[in-house]
Amino acid sequence: MSLRIKAVVDKFVQELQEALDADIQDRIMKDREMQSYIEEREREVAEREAAWKADLSRREAEIARQEARLKMERDNLEKEKSVLMGTASNQDNQDGALEITVSGEKYRCLRFAKAKK
Known part of the structure; x- marks a missing residue:
């Protein structure tokens, strides 16, 4: 068994x-x-x-x-x-010129005239 x-x-x-x-x-x-x-x-x-x-x-x-x-x-x-x-500025120059600066270049304008219509 x-x-x-x-x-x-x-x-x-x-x-x-x-x-x-x-x-x-x-x-x-x-x-x-x-x-x-x-x-x-x-x-x-x-x-x-x-x-x-x-x-x-x-x-x-x-x-x-x-x-x-x-x-x-x-x-x-x-x-x-x-x-x-540009840059425009009226300078108190003795001649009364307007100075304009465009791209760093200065321009002087001595005479002014009215634009024609």
Whole structure:
């Protein structure tokens, strides 16, 4: 009878060991699947982040180009205003001449005449 009990116990232990091995293998597979899923998601996020950064970089470059163009246009406008407007000032010169400064160049006008209509 003791051999029978030993055989039953040995069979139970063997089945338990097989079930435990199967559970361990199942957990290892699930861990691998989870790790693979995590790696894939991290790769997707990294790709989206890289695309977002590239788009941001392009937009920043475009903003810098537009700012440079706007600054150039503003400088050109100031130059045009300076040329068109000039600076006129009546100097208390002994001869009573009107001095006009246009783009840094000074001009003197000694005679004045009314414009003809």
